[in-house]
Amino acid sequence: MGMRSTHPIILPFILAALFSFVPGGGSPLRAQMPQAELSEAYADAARLIRSVPSASRTGAPSPDALSATPDGPLDGRILDTASGRFIKESELIARLLDARFALLGEIHDNAFHHRLQAALVKNLAARRPSVGFEMLPSDVAPLVSREALGRPVTIEDVALAWQRGGWSLWDIYRPVAEEAVAAELPILAANLSKADKEKLKKEGWSALDPRMVRRFNLDQPLPPDLYDTLRREIIESHCGYNPGEEVVAKMIMVQRAWDATMATRMASGGVLIAGNGHVRFDRGVPAYLSVLAPGETALSVGFVEVGPAEGDPAAYGSMPYHFLWFTPRVDRKDPCADFPRTPRSAGVEPGL
Secondary structure: OOOOOOHHHHHHHHHHHHOOOOOOOOOOOOOOOOOOOOOHHHHHHHHHHHOOOHHHHHOOOOHHHHOOOOOOOOOOOEEEOOOOEEEOHHHHHHHHHHOOEEEEOOOOOOHHHHHHHHHHHHHHHHHOOOEEEEEEEHHHHHHHOHHHHOOOOOHHHHHHHHHHHOOOOHHHHHHHHHHHHHOOOOEEEEEOOHHHHHHHHHHHHHHOOHHHHHHHOOOOOOOHHHHHHHHHHHHHHOOOOOOOHHHHHHHHHHHHHHHHHHHHHOOOOEEEEOOHHHHOOOOOHHHHHHHHOOOOOEEEEEEEEEOOOOOOHHHHOOOOOOEEEEEEOOOOOOOOOOOOOOOOOOOOOOOO
16 A cells, blocks of 8 residues: 555454454444644644534544544644645535545544544535445345335434444444434445355355446456555555465455445445545545546545654555545554464455
8 A cells, every 4th residue: 555554554354354254243442542632733623523413412422532642743634645735624525525426434443533524424415425334235225225214214223234234333433324314315335245245255256246347347357566565465464474365365356346346336426434445546446436437536535543753744655545634543452462373264354
């Protein structure tokens, strides 16, 4: 990815998925962010978050509880990667409003990222976008469909779909869903079903809709540079352990299938909530949207955790997002500390 380290963005859930097909459990976020005065840039982000009333309704962390001591000059700032300049939240929102597709990345266990996503969904609601979730597989789609339910979708409907879909951390994702529900925006279950993923692992590309395979040339190898980068990220995300080329190839296949499926679900336009690895424009969902909707604008926002020694945007390399929104890190346990060197299952998936 051209960044200083892979695992802060993708490792927590890649490891969670290593021995099971779907991220499991429902444990609350354990990481706590320290209290402190906000920098001017961070205060702007806090004001944007305060526009989302959901915290008081759900008992989710308040904006102040999610604030943190700025670790460097990048905290709370938004970088337009094309121009190399920092922009205000209002400019980002205006740009996203003009785009047919807004792809909002995240580090899955960072609550602050989800609060910022929620604020963006609220500000984009005026154009009535659909809101797709990587975390919801297609087989739970009827649970979040107004047409299938015969009534407006409630937050309880989304919570049930979340539980049945097998994704964890509902509490910190809830503010995003609440904004979509409050605005009565269509909610899309954007990912492959578990059954489709199992079939894909066993049968390869023949398990998918052949029209999608042909449209995106999924049965053709990735360009060598993209394949090698993704392969390296997978090995780095496993704490340097190579699970074997066959397993790595299978993980890359699943990653491509996820992205192609999510692009297909989002083809009519809207907002996608997905991990940073899925919204990168070189090989993620935007690359497939360019095939489905040529000429239409798809803008991706990568949320990036920074540390005290990383105050220079150049430290993050050439990251493949249209915008980078810098935030503090979550204080999480080193996921490599207890990493087993012998995988118990070859049926892994990337979980980026």
